[in-house]
Amino acid sequence: xxxxxxxxxxxxxxxxxxxxxxxxxxxxxxxxxxxxxxxxxxxxxxxxxxxxxxxxxxxxxxxxxxxxxxxxxxxxxxxxxxxxxxxxxxxxxxxxxxxxxxxxxxxxxxxxxxxxxxxxxxxxxxxxxxxxxxxxxxxxxxxxx
Numbered sequence: 001x002x003x004x005x006x007x008x009x010x011x012x013x014x015x016x017x018x019x020x021x022x023x024x025x026x027x028x029x030x031x032x033x034x035x036x037x038x039x040x041x042x043x044x045x046x047x048x049x050x051x052x053x054x055x056x057x058x059x060x061x062x063x064x065x066x067x068x069x070x071x072x073x074x075x076x077x078x079x080x081x082x083x084x085x086x087x088x089x090x091x092x093x094x095x096x097x098x099x100x101x102x103x104x105x106x107x108x109x110x111x112x113x114x115x116x117x118x119x120x121x122x123x124x125x126x127x128x129x130x131x132x133x134x135x136x137x138x139x140x141x142x143x144x145x
Contacts, residue, residue: 030060034069046077068097072104079107084115 037052053070060066075090088111094104112120 027060030056030063030066033059034066037070037073041073041077044080046081049077050074064097068094068101068104071097072101072107075104075107075111079111084111087111088115 033052033055037049037056040046040049040052053073056066056070071090071094075087075094078084078087078090088108091104091108091111094101095108098104109122112118112123
Protein backbone atom coordinates (compact mmCIF):
# COMPACT_ATOMS: atom_id res chain seq x y z
CA UNK A 1 0.00 0.00 0.00
CA UNK A 2 2.82 2.41 0.85
CA UNK A 3 4.59 1.43 -2.34
CA UNK A 4 1.50 2.37 -4.37
CA UNK A 5 1.32 5.77 -2.68
CA UNK A 6 5.00 6.40 -3.36
CA UNK A 7 4.60 5.35 -7.00
CA UNK A 8 1.53 7.55 -7.33
CA UNK A 9 3.38 10.58 -5.93
CA UNK A 10 6.35 9.91 -8.20
CA UNK A 11 4.03 9.60 -11.18
CA UNK A 12 2.38 12.94 -10.35
CA UNK A 13 5.78 14.62 -9.96
CA UNK A 14 7.00 13.12 -13.23
CA UNK A 15 3.85 14.23 -15.05
CA UNK A 16 4.06 17.77 -13.61
CA UNK A 17 7.73 18.13 -14.57
CA UNK A 18 7.06 16.92 -18.11
CA UNK A 19 4.13 19.31 -18.50
CA UNK A 20 6.19 22.32 -17.43
CA UNK A 21 9.10 21.23 -19.64
CA UNK A 22 6.83 20.85 -22.67
CA UNK A 23 5.44 24.34 -22.00
CA UNK A 24 9.00 25.71 -22.21
CA UNK A 25 9.50 23.90 -25.51
CA UNK A 26 6.28 25.35 -26.91
CA UNK A 27 7.29 28.85 -25.85
CA UNK A 28 10.75 28.53 -27.41
CA UNK A 29 9.29 27.14 -30.62
CA UNK A 30 6.72 29.96 -30.80
CA UNK A 31 9.47 32.54 -30.23
CA UNK A 32 11.56 30.99 -33.00
CA UNK A 33 8.67 31.06 -35.48
CA UNK A 34 7.76 34.62 -34.51
CA UNK A 35 11.36 35.81 -34.95
CA UNK A 36 11.49 34.02 -38.29
CA UNK A 37 8.38 35.96 -39.31
CA UNK A 38 9.83 39.29 -38.17
CA UNK A 39 13.03 38.66 -40.14
CA UNK A 40 11.04 37.74 -43.26
CA UNK A 41 8.87 40.84 -42.82
CA UNK A 42 11.96 43.07 -42.53
CA UNK A 43 13.19 41.55 -45.80
CA UNK A 44 9.77 42.36 -47.39
CA UNK A 45 8.99 38.65 -47.80
CA UNK A 46 5.42 39.02 -46.61
CA UNK A 47 4.16 35.56 -47.57
CA UNK A 48 7.01 33.89 -45.68
CA UNK A 49 6.39 36.20 -42.73
CA UNK A 50 2.69 35.36 -42.67
CA UNK A 51 3.48 31.63 -42.84
CA UNK A 52 5.83 31.93 -39.86
CA UNK A 53 3.23 33.93 -37.93
CA UNK A 54 0.66 31.21 -38.65
CA UNK A 55 3.06 28.62 -37.23
CA UNK A 56 3.48 30.77 -34.11
CA UNK A 57 -0.27 30.80 -33.59
CA UNK A 58 -0.53 27.05 -34.21
CA UNK A 59 2.13 26.30 -31.62
CA UNK A 60 0.88 28.75 -28.96
CA UNK A 61 -2.67 29.59 -30.01
CA UNK A 62 -4.04 30.63 -26.63
CA UNK A 63 -1.46 33.34 -26.00
CA UNK A 64 -3.04 36.78 -26.59
CA UNK A 65 0.38 38.42 -26.67
CA UNK A 66 1.29 36.60 -29.88
CA UNK A 67 -2.09 37.42 -31.34
CA UNK A 68 -1.78 41.18 -30.80
CA UNK A 69 1.85 41.27 -32.01
CA UNK A 70 1.00 39.32 -35.15
CA UNK A 71 -2.11 41.39 -35.91
CA UNK A 72 -0.05 44.57 -35.58
CA UNK A 73 2.69 43.16 -37.83
CA UNK A 74 0.12 42.07 -40.40
CA UNK A 75 -1.33 45.57 -40.34
CA UNK A 76 2.11 46.96 -41.12
CA UNK A 77 2.47 44.51 -44.01
CA UNK A 78 -0.95 45.47 -45.39
CA UNK A 79 -0.07 49.16 -45.14
CA UNK A 80 3.23 48.64 -46.94
CA UNK A 81 1.35 46.83 -49.72
CA UNK A 82 -1.07 49.78 -49.95
CA UNK A 83 -4.15 48.03 -48.50
CA UNK A 84 -4.98 50.61 -45.83
CA UNK A 85 -8.46 49.22 -45.12
CA UNK A 86 -7.07 45.76 -44.25
CA UNK A 87 -4.33 47.43 -42.21
CA UNK A 88 -6.95 49.36 -40.28
CA UNK A 89 -8.87 46.14 -39.54
CA UNK A 90 -5.72 44.41 -38.31
CA UNK A 91 -4.77 47.29 -35.99
CA UNK A 92 -8.31 47.48 -34.60
CA UNK A 93 -8.28 43.72 -33.97
CA UNK A 94 -5.00 44.09 -32.06
CA UNK A 95 -6.56 46.87 -29.99
CA UNK A 96 -9.54 44.64 -29.19
CA UNK A 97 -7.12 42.23 -27.56
CA UNK A 98 -5.21 44.98 -25.74
CA UNK A 99 -6.76 48.48 -25.85
CA UNK A 100 -3.54 49.98 -24.42
CA UNK A 101 -1.22 48.47 -27.05
CA UNK A 102 0.90 51.49 -28.03
CA UNK A 103 2.24 50.18 -31.36
CA UNK A 104 -1.25 49.48 -32.70
CA UNK A 105 -2.48 52.89 -31.47
CA UNK A 106 0.37 54.66 -33.23
CA UNK A 107 -0.07 52.67 -36.44
CA UNK A 108 -3.83 53.19 -36.47
CA UNK A 109 -3.28 56.91 -35.96
CA UNK A 110 -0.94 56.97 -38.96
CA UNK A 111 -3.44 55.02 -41.08
CA UNK A 112 -6.26 57.39 -40.10
CA UNK A 113 -4.05 60.38 -40.89
CA UNK A 114 -3.32 59.00 -44.38
CA UNK A 115 -6.60 57.26 -45.14
CA UNK A 116 -9.24 59.32 -43.35
CA UNK A 117 -8.60 62.60 -41.57
CA UNK A 118 -6.16 64.09 -39.11
CA UNK A 119 -9.02 64.73 -36.71
CA UNK A 120 -9.84 61.01 -36.50
CA UNK A 121 -6.17 60.16 -36.02
CA UNK A 122 -6.00 62.45 -32.97
CA UNK A 123 -8.21 60.05 -31.01
CA UNK A 124 -5.46 57.41 -31.11
CA UNK A 125 -2.56 59.81 -30.75
CA UNK A 126 -4.06 61.41 -27.62
CA UNK A 127 -4.27 57.95 -26.07
CA UNK A 128 -0.74 57.20 -27.14
CA UNK A 129 0.84 60.38 -25.85
CA UNK A 130 -1.49 60.68 -22.83
CA UNK A 131 -2.22 64.35 -23.43
CA UNK A 132 -4.68 64.43 -20.53
CA UNK A 133 -1.76 64.00 -18.18
CA UNK A 134 -0.02 67.04 -19.68
CA UNK A 135 -3.02 69.32 -19.29
CA UNK A 136 -2.37 72.05 -16.67
CA UNK A 137 -4.10 71.58 -13.36
CA UNK A 138 -4.64 75.31 -12.75
CA UNK A 139 -4.52 78.50 -14.72
CA UNK A 140 -1.05 79.86 -15.28
CA UNK A 141 -2.11 83.43 -16.01
CA UNK A 142 -3.80 85.38 -13.27
CA UNK A 143 -6.31 88.13 -13.84
CA UNK A 144 -5.14 91.62 -12.99
CA UNK A 145 -7.02 93.36 -10.20
